[in-house]
Ligand code: G3P
């Protein structure tokens with residue numbers, strides 16, 4: 001069976017604080033994942049930073065929106081202690097720091113542009129500039145729930161692969177994707193079980209199928225058997241073990 005690309009979601013976020021340096025480091029040290037999925041925002045003073053939510057409360061000791069804080073303010077926050085006291089002292093990485101780390105460790109990166117709640121002006125071009133400055137167009141692919149943003153991204157930079165994230169069934173998805181210039185589809189995994197014909201449909205249009213967030217063995221096995229191209233998991237250790245057992 002074909003082995004999909006295996007990505008650590010927000011780093012090794014099942015066991016470590018999501019999107020923190022230790023979560024990325026442990027995905028490399030403790031698993032055989034091919035790369036990471038992560039999330040990018042823009043600070044008040046225009047820096048690209050790695051974080052999941054648009055607001056700080058859930059996974060840091062800060063408050064309010066990222067867009068209302070400078071990078072210096074955000075760098076002072078603790079993003080580890082909420083998960084467990086043993087992870088106190090973890091800090092936010094910039095997108096450049098994550099790109100450097102992927103470069104050093106030869107990891108792939110699926111970068112999600114978090115621009116469907118806060119519409120960051122110019123996010124697409126800034127992400128393109130950072131990826132190109134690191135010469136990592138072949139190693140980084142992007143995705144977003146904001147499909148207009150992905151359309152713009154592809155028009156700005158045809159060299160970097162784009163993906164349409166979605167988490168609900170669409171009417172006439174075949175017609176919808178005809179109007180898109182995206183390279184990949186990024187469905188939540190249940191949608192491929194609800195409409196099993198989708199993997200073949202996307203492949204017949206030349207699109208990759210990159211699914212998320214698959215955290216249990218039964219669904220990992222099911223997604224591999226359906227022939228998806230990439231699986232994203234909070235538990236990359238388990239995902240790699242299952243893929244090793246099933247794939248050539
Ligand atoms: O990219 C897959 C997945 O990360 C999308 O949802 O909320 O986990 O960023 P979320």
Ligand code: CA
Pocket residue numbers: 037038039112
């Ligand atoms: Ca994400």
